[in-house]
Amino acid sequence: MAFYAAPLEGLLERLSRLPGIGPKSAQRIAFHLLSVPKEEALSLARAIVDLKEKVHYCKVCFNITEGEICGVCADERRDRSTICVVEEPRDVLAVERTGVFAGLYHVLGGAISPIDGVGPEELRIRELVNRVRDGGVGEIVVATNPNAEGEATAIYLANLLKPLGIKVSRIASGLPVGGDLEYADEVTLGRAMEGRREF
């Protein structure tokens, strides 16, 4: 019985560790890399090295950045009195894409999840409290995910931050725009009813 050459086996093993990549996808990707020009495959390897060597977390908000401080924190035009709290760096981009938020961010690095062993100490909550204590913050918008962990984190933050004398708000839950009442789950529809606004 012949097996794959060792370098191919090694790549397959490492590709299989990536999220969403099973053995079949790993094989497809590995054979693709085998067939493309050497320069193209090496540019992917270099991009991975670059990512790990050049991308860091912003010292202020823990968003990802190439410098010490991220583009949002460094931007003088942003409203420094409002901080939007998100779970992950990718959530920053999601909020930025809406174009309706002009404040700063704070990336927690996850959500409180006792099952996964993630308590408040594992998240960058202390750093958030310090930012509030440093002054100048009027409102914290909690934009953690609208699931069990995100909601628990939001409630925890509200209890922690409100006593500091600032406004703490939560992004709205409700029907997605373009959605269909008929297909909405009852929890979402219930939230949409509770969160109704007068014309």
Place this chain on the structure above:
Amino acid sequence: MAFYAAPLEGLLERLSRLPGIGPKSAQRIAFHLLSVPKEEALSLARAIVDLKEKVHYCKVCFNITEGEICGVCADERRDRSTICVVEEPRDVLAVERTGVFAGLYHVLGGAISPIDGVGPEELRIRELVNRVRDGGVGEIVVATNPNAEGEATAIYLANLLKPLGIKVSRIASGLPVGGDLEYADEVTLGRAMEGRREF
């Protein structure tokens, strides 16, 4: 509007070029690589470099190998009078896994597909003919895929090789083992009927 740091954008762009990886999967993989220890991400990069620097095609059968000649061609115990013709290197492993074939291989590098601009010249058919002409080959088993391109390639090879005075056979089409007659498509079931064998 803030965007991702350049090294992250670069990696996303390169990941999206891989087969089966869309923008969402690319994002998931990139953020995964961002969060894992540096050594783990770099080992993936090194595995890609290794693949391109160490893996070559076998000079005889065009299977992938680390040396000049692949493990199958170098194995003195293999039956050198039978050559199994497959489309891609991964097909070699698929046949090897069955454990029922003890001959050598020949990897074409694809199948004849006029729509994709792949004619017989683009495949390693000339090299196969040369192997037959060199003598010692009694049978060619054509194991290209049982689809339109694979069948066309099989018929092309049969017409080309039979005049050289050797046996040319085709792997059987039929119902998969463990399959269900009820759910078989009519073409497969038709093939299974045509290819019936006496007990």
